[in-house]
Amino acid sequence: MRGLHAYVLAAAGVCALVYGHLLNPYWMHVAIIAMFYGILAASWSLLAGYAGLFSLGHMAFASLGGYTSALLVQWYRLPIPAGMAAGVVLCTLVGAGIGWICLRMSGPYLAIFTLGFAEIVRITFSTEDEVTGGMAGLHTAPLFRAATDLPYYYTAFGLLVFSLATLAVIARSRWGLFLRALREDEQAAAASGVAVARFRTLAFAVASGFAGLAGGFYAHYVGILTPSVGSLDLMALLVVMAVIGGMERIPTAVGGAFGVEFLQEALRAYGQWRLVLFGLILLGTMRFARNGLLTPAWLQFVRLGEIRGPAPARRGVGQEGSGP
Amino acid sequence: MDYFVLQATNGAIIGVIYALIAVGVTIIFSILKIVNFAHGDLYMLGGYTAYYAITFLGAPPLGALALSMAALFLFGALVERLLLTPLYSERTERKDEYGLLVTFGLAFFLRNTALIVFGPFPLRPRSFVPGVAHLGSLTVTWDRIFAGALGVALIIGLLYFMHRTLWGQALDAVSQSRESAAIVGINPRLFNSLAFAVGAALAAAAGALIAPVYSLAPDMGVLPNIQAYVVVILGGMGSVVGSIVAGILLGEAEGLFTAFFPDPTRALAYTNAFGVLVLMAVLLVRPTGLFGRRHVRME
Numbered sequence A: 001m002r003g004l005h006a007y008v009l010a011a012a013g014v015c016a017l018v019y020g021h022l023l024n025p026y027w028m029h030v031a032i033i034a035m036f037y038g039i040l041a042a043s044w045s046l047l048a049g050y051a052g053l054f055s056l057g058h059m060a061f062a063s064l065g066g067y068t069s070a071l072l073v074q075w076y077r078l079p080i081p082a083g084m085a086a087g088v089v090l091c092t093l094v095g096a097g098i099g100w101i102c103l104r105m106s107g108p109y110l111a112i113f114t115l116g117f118a119e120i121v122r123i124t125f126s127t128e129d130e131v132t133g134g135m136a137g138l139h140t141a142p143l144f145r146a147a148t149d150l151p152y153y154y155t156a157f158g159l160l161v162f163s164l165a166t167l168a169v170i171a172r173s174r175w176g177l178f179l180r181a182l183r184e185d186e187q188a189a190a191a192s193g194v195a196v197a198r199f200r201t202l203a204f205a206v207a208s209g210f211a212g213l214a215g216g217f218y219a220h221y222v223g224i225l226t227p228s229v230g231s232l233d234l235m236a237l238l239v240v241m242a243v244i245g246g247m248e249r250i251p252t253a254v255g256g257a258f259g260v261e262f263l264q265e266a267l268r269a270y271g272q273w274r275l276v277l278f279g280l281i282l283l284g285t286m287r288f289a290r291n292g293l294l295t296p297a298w299l300q301f302v303r304l305g306e307i308r309g310p311a312p313a314r315r316g317v318g319q320e321g322s323g324p
Numbered sequence B: 001m002d003y004f005v006l007q008a009t010n011g012a013i014i015g016v017i018y019a020l021i022a023v024g025v026t027i028i029f030s031i032l033k034i035v036n037f038a039h040g041d042l043y044m045l046g047g048y049t050a051y052y053a054i055t056f057l058g059a060p061p062l063g064a065l066a067l068s069m070a071a072l073f074l075f076g077a078l079v080e081r082l083l084l085t086p087l088y089s090e091r092t093e094r095k096d097e098y099g100l101l102v103t104f105g106l107a108f109f110l111r112n113t114a115l116i117v118f119g120p121f122p123l124r125p126r127s128f129v130p131g132v133a134h135l136g137s138l139t140v141t142w143d144r145i146f147a148g149a150l151g152v153a154l155i156i157g158l159l160y161f162m163h164r165t166l167w168g169q170a171l172d173a174v175s176q177s178r179e180s181a182a183i184v185g186i187n188p189r190l191f192n193s194l195a196f197a198v199g200a201a202l203a204a205a206a207g208a209l210i211a212p213v214y215s216l217a218p219d220m221g222v223l224p225n226i227q228a229y230v231v232v233i234l235g236g237m238g239s240v241v242g243s244i245v246a247g248i249l250l251g252e253a254e255g256l257f258t259a260f261f262p263d264p265t266r267a268l269a270y271t272n273a274f275g276v277l278v279l280m281a282v283l284l285v286r287p288t289g290l291f292g293r294r295h296v297r298m299e
Helices: A006-016 A025-050 A056-075 A080-104 A107-127 A150-172 A174-184 A186-191 A196-222 A232-245 A250-266 A274-290 A293-302 B001-032 B040-056 B063-084 B095-117 B142-164 B168-175 B178-183 B188-210 B221-236 B239-260 B264-285
Strands: B132-135 B138-141
Touching: A006 A150, A006 B221, A025 A056, A025 A150, A025 A174, A025 A196, A025 A232, A025 A250, A056 A080, A056 A196, A056 A232, A056 A274, A080 A107, A080 B138, A107 A232, A107 B095, A107 B221, A107 B264, A150 A174, A150 A196, A150 A250, A174 A186, A186 A196, A186 B095, A232 A250, A232 A274, A232 B095, A232 B239, A250 A274, A250 A293, A250 B168, A274 B063, A274 B095, B001 B040, B001 B138, B001 B142, B001 B168, B001 B188, B001 B239, B040 B063, B040 B095, B063 B095, B063 B188, B132 B142, B138 B142, B142 B168, B142 B188, B142 B239, B168 B178, B168 B188, B178 B188, B178 B264, B221 B239, B221 B264, B239 B264
Parallel strands: none
Antiparallel strands: B132 B138
C-alpha cells in the first residue's frame, strides 16, 4: 500500500486535535510555540533549502508582521484577523522587494544583505520607543479572551496545517522544481528556461509572507512583543532547528523545529548549556550529516507500506523522497 | 566644534579597529573563499583572553596583546582543521552554503559558551595606559591613543608580511590560484590553516585593544562583525589595502554621523543602522567594492 505515510500523518494530526485539551497549560504553551517555529522553519526551508537563498532576515519578517498587526489593531481598532492579514500582505510585499533587490547577489552576499536588513528592523523597533514601546515591549490585544490556551492551540494548529499544505503544494509543483534548479546552478536553470528573476522574487515573497503570518499570530498570542523577536539569536535558533532536522525538506525542517523546542523545554534545568549543546549539534550535523538528522528517518517513513522486495526498475534513484 | 573634532578623532581610532577586524575577514575570504560569520566572536574571544591575561596573570599591555593573538592564532588553526576541511574536498557540494552555515553555527556556539564561561555582565580590564591626553582643547584617553597606534603598527606589520615576506607572497599566490600555487610547491592546506589563523589573530588583536576602551560582553562581536562586512564590501573582497582605507572611512563616517544626528538620544542607536545602510547601498551599487580584485570575486 503506497502513501501509507500520508494516512499516518493524518491520524497523528487528528490525535493532536482530539487529545489537545489533555495537555497541561505548560506543555500546551510549548506546543503552540513549537507550531509557531514550525511555520517559520518550513517557510525558511523553502527559501534556503529549496531555492538556496540564505536569508538571515526571516525572524525580522516575523517581527515586522507582528508589529504591523499589533500597531494597526492598536491605532485603528481593526479586528485582529484583519491586522494579521495586513501584516502578511506587508511582509509579502517587502519580501518581494528584498528578493528583487537581491537578484544579483549570491550566497554569502545575500546572507550579509539580509542580516543588515534584520539589524535595521531590530534597531528601528527598539529605538522608536514612542511608537513601539522599545525594549520594554508593546502590549498587544489578545486574539481570544478565554480561560485556557486551547483556542490558541487550535488556531496555531490550523495555521501550521495551512502553511504546510501551501508550502508542500508549491514544493511539489513545477515551481518547487524550478526553485531547486536555481539552487543547483542558476545559469543552467536560466538556460533551461526557468525565469530566474521571477522565481527568486516569488520564493522571497512567499516565505516572508508566512513569516509575517507566524509573527502576527505570535504577537497576539504572547500579549507582549519585543524587538528581540527579530534578533540574530532567534534567527540562529531557527537555523539550528531547520539544519538539524534537514533543511532540504519541509517536513524534516518542521520536525527539527518541534524537536529543538521540545528539547529546550525538557532540558530547561540546564539553562544556557542547552544553546551550547544546540550549537555543537549544529556543527556536528553540518560536518558529518549535512542532510539533517531526521532525513534518513523521514525517507524510511515515506516508504512505509511499500512492497518490499526487488525494487521496481523504472523508478529513478533520485526520485524517492524528493517531494515533502 | 570641539565635539566635532572629538568625534572625528574617535572615529579615526575606531576605524583602525574596524580595519583590523576587516582585514582578517578579507584574508580568510581570499584564501578559503568563504565569508566568516564567526569573525566577531573571535574578536570577542580575543578581548576576553586579554582581560584574563591582565587580571589574573598581571600581564603588561603588550604581553596581554601578544598572548591573546597567539591564543587565537592556535584556536583559528584548530577550528580550520576541525570544521573547514570539507571546503577543499571535491565531494562537497555547494561550498558557499557549507562555509556559511558552519561559521554561523560556530558563532552561535561561541557566543553562548562565552555567556556561560565569562558571564553576562560587562567586564573591563585595567587600563593599559591610565590617564587622559590633552591635545589642545581635545581630551582623549591614552587607552584610545594606544589602541589606535598599535592598530596602525599591526596593520603596517601585516602589509609588510603580505608583500615583503616569502610566506605572505605564498599566501597571495594561493589566493590567486590554488592549482598554480601547488604546482610551484606551495602546500595549499598549510596556507588554508595559516590564513584562518592569521585572521583570527588579527580579530583577537582588535578585541584586546578595544577591551579597556569599551566593556567586554559575550555579544560584543555582533555589531563589529557587521561593520567588518561593511568595510570589506566597501573596500572590495580580498583587497587588504581596500579594507584599511574603508575601515577608517567607516569609522569617520560613523563618528560624524553621531555628531550631526539631530536627535542626540537616538544618535548612537542609529549610528549602527547607518553603517548597515551603507553596507546595503554598496552591495547594490557596486558589489565588488571600491578596490575589488577581479580574481577573488565571489562566484
